[in-house]
Amino acid sequence: MKVDHQLDVTGMACPMPIVKTKKTMNTLEVGATLEVVSTDAGSKADLPAWADSTGHQYIGLVEEDGKLIHYLRKCDPSKVEQVHFEKTFNVENLDSISSDSLVLDVREEVEYAFGHVKGSISIPFGQLFDNLSQLNKDKTIYVICRSGQRSDLACQMLQKNGFDEVFNVEQGMNGYKGLIEKTI
Amino acid sequence: MSNKVAIIASNGGLFDAYKVFNIATAAAATEKEVTIFFTFEGLNFIHKQGINHLSVPAGSEQVAAGFENANIPSIPELLEMAQDLGVKFIACQMTMDVMGIKAEDLVDGIEVGGAVTFLEFAKDAAPSLSF
Numbered sequence: 001m002k003v004d005h006q007l008d009v010t011g012m013a014c015p016m017p018i019v020k021t022k023k024t025m026n027t028l029e030v031g032a033t034l035e036v037v038s039t040d041a042g043s044k045a046d047l048p049a050w051a052d053s054t055g056h057q058y059i060g061l062v063e064e065d066g067k068l069i070h071y072l073r074k075c076d077p078s079k080v081e082q083v084h085f086e087k088t089f090n091v092e093n094l095d096s097i098s099s100d101s102l103v104l105d106v107r108e109e110v111e112y113a114f115g116h117v118k119g120s121i122s123i124p125f126g127q128l129f130d131n132l133s134q135l136n137k138d139k140t141i142y143v144i145c146r147s148g149q150r151s152d153l154a155c156q157m158l159q160k161n162g163f164d165e166v167f168n169v170e171q172g173m174n175g176y177k178g179l180i181e182k183t184i
Numbered sequence: 185m186s187n188k189v190a191i192i193a194s195n196g197g198l199f200d201a202y203k204v205f206n207i208a209t210a211a212a213a214t215e216k217e218v219t220i221f222f223t224f225e226g227l228n229f230i231h232k233q234g235i236n237h238l239s240v241p242a243g244s245e246q247v248a249a250g251f252e253n254a255n256i257p258s259i260p261e262l263l264e265m266a267q268d269l270g271v272k273f274i275a276c277q278m279t280m281d282v283m284g285i286k287a288e289d290l291v292d293g294i295e296v297g298g299a300v301t302f303l304e305f306a307k308d309a310a311p312s313l314s315f
Binding site: 011 | 209210215254
């Protein structure tokens with residue numbers, strides 16, 4: 001899966017996977033994704049707890065050939081999340097949108113893989129500008145991310161580029177209770 | 185929620201050292217402010233010679249061998265890592281006097297202080313741990 005950085009801590013025991021993850025996370029930009037490959041069974045519980053405690057996002061875990069592959073995303077816990085885009089959409093109504101509209105997921109590829117709204121399409125925010133031609137300007141677009149912050153920025157960008165029927169899904173995937181589809 | 189973890193290291197064996205340094209480095213890597221107060225046998229862990237001769241309880245030699253097999257970092261490595269992560273070390277002045285240990289016998293980057301120095305840090309720490 002496409003990630004910004006990879007960290008190999010195979011063979012290392014507690015507390016090394018945590019210490020190495022912390023050190024690597026310090027070098028990353030906010031929003032970057034990190035893959036941590038571990039063989040320490042303790043990391044299964046430790047890395048989600050570490051992310052929870054430090055304010056970073058724990059995206060998910062894949063177990064493969066005795067290896068534990070963790071996916072994380074760097075967050076800035078000090079940053080207050082502000083939403084600016086005026087047209088918003090209640091996440092609870094997402095399952096009853098018309099067939100003439102679409103749900104655009106602007107989270108990173110790896111976040112999308114671990115769970116997204118069924119039928120939504122994935123274009124990470126960082127790649128959106130280069131992929132505007134993939135979107136139909138006549139359709140209503142409901143933009144979703146994890147919390148409503150990246151999707152807010154995406155809505156602003158879409159509007160500037162001639163998309164009129166664009167709505168920011170409030171609370172994002174954090175608030176979505178409907179059917180989740182996985183590609184992993 | 186407190187962002188401080190206060191640890192007292194008062195026993196000086198190899199297993200005690202792992203308990204102290206594993207918790208300390210894990211806490212520091214989780215953005216906690218960590219201070220360890222080394223007192224009585226716990227001073228072994230920051231003693232330039234003592235750190236390389238930590239004892240193992242009789243009959244547990246096999247467990248000690250397990251540390252190497254499981255690729256666990258050595259205590260000197262964990263100590264360096266803890267300092268690198270910003271863990272603060274306080275050596276107990278009173279015990280140093282009793283045991284005839286001088287500041288230059290201890291590894292670098294250590295503060296020497298009394299019980300109050302530690303208590304001042306620990307007053308709003310959660311958890312406070314003693315090993």
